Amino acid sequence: MTAKQDRIFSKPLSKVGDFRFDDKVASVFPDMISRSIPGYGEILTTLSQLAGRCVQANSQVYDLGCSLGAATIAIRRGIQQPDVKIIAIDNSEAMVKRAQDHLQAFVSDIPVELICADIRDVTIENASLVVLNFTLQFLAPDDRDALITKIYQGLKPGGILVVSEKLVFEQPKIHELLYDIHLDFKRANGYSELEISQKRTALENVMKPDSREQHQARFAHAGFAESELWFQCYNFASMVAIK
Ligand SMILES: Nc1ncnc2c1ncn2[C@@H]1O[C@H](C[S@+](CC[C@H]([NH3+])C(=O)[O-])CC(=O)[O-])[C@@H](O)[C@H]1O
Numbered sequence: 123m124t125a126k127q128d129r130i131f132s133k134p135l136s137k138v139g140d141f142r143f144d145d146k147v148a149s150v151f152p153d154m155i156s157r158s159i160p161g162y163g164e165i166l167t168t169l170s171q172l173a174g175r176c177v178q179a180n181s182q183v184y185d186l187g188c189s190l191g192a193a194t195i196a197i198r199r200g201i202q203q204p205d206v207k208i209i210a211i212d213n214s215e216a217m218v219k220r221a222q223d224h225l226q227a228f229v230s231d232i233p234v235e236l237i238c239a240d241i242r243d244v245t246i247e248n249a250s251l252v253v254l255n256f257t258l259q260f261l262a263p264d265d266r267d268a269l270i271t272k273i274y275q276g277l278k279p280g281g282i283l284v285v286s287e288k289l290v291f292e293q294p295k296i297h298e299l300l301y302d303i304h305l306d307f308k309r310a311n312g313y314s315e316l317e318i319s320q321k322r323t324a325l326e327n328v329m330k331p332d333s334r335e336q337h338q339a340r341f342a343h344a345g346f347a348e349s350e351l352w353f354q355c356y357n358f359a360s361m362v363a364i365k
Pocket residue numbers: 143155186187188189190191192193211212213214217239240241242254255256257260261
């Protein structure tokens with residue numbers, strides 16, 4: 123079965139409202155994310171490898187902002203250790219409803235608890251792997267430090283946090299170049315100029331990316347001893363921090 127195509131911003135809108143993870147977006151999400159985020163598939167493959175290496179026996183894994191559960195499915199495939207539970211959380215009811223079906227389509231003995239909640243309100247405990255795969259950028263900037271600190275405190279020694287994000291760059295010409303190359307990536311994936319510009323407007327108030335430097339300073343401030351960028355394609359990146 124081919125994924126339903128994302129045409130959400132293809133018609134001229136009299137007023138472009140804020141981007142929301144509603145039923146319309148959830149119904150086209152796999153197509154939207156694979157045509158919009160360079161390296162998304164590679165990041166999922168590596169999450170599986172990281173899970174194989176870093177998840178500890180008798181511990182919990184958290185997928186924060188799980189959408190349809192793609193990262194959870196990749197991690198579940200990679201886990202080698204016994205007595206592990208995955209907790210997948212999203213505050214979009216439309217996403218969580220569909221995630222249930224996605225998760226059931228894959229057979230596994232590893233339990234997954236799927237929760238519809240705000241990740242700012244959940245307790246993180248006994249964790250060996252926490253994943254924020256393109257979620258932190260949607261949280262109000264003032265709430266980001268507290269979330270990363272809460273994650274640090276809920277991780278076991280040696281536990282890891284993976285944060286994938288769109289980045290901004292402190293050097294203006296580099297920023298413009300890498301943003302423009304990303305727009306070329308979207309054009310090459312069939313998005314029109316209208317779709318690109320209306321979605322950009324819709325995201326303006328909702329998605330506020332940080333720089334790599336801001337992320338790494340936040341990890342250090344929360345207590346993480348080490349952090350590094352392990353993937354980057356244009357202005358999309360994934361980082362790992364180790365407790
Ligand atoms: N405060 C919040 N609490 C809970 N969920 C939230 C919150 N804010 C946003 N979300 C959720 O975070 C997800 C971000 S998408 C993640 C992709 C996925 N990780 C993937 O690997 O496919 C990224 C993107 O669309 O660019 C959405 O499902 C929101 O509902």
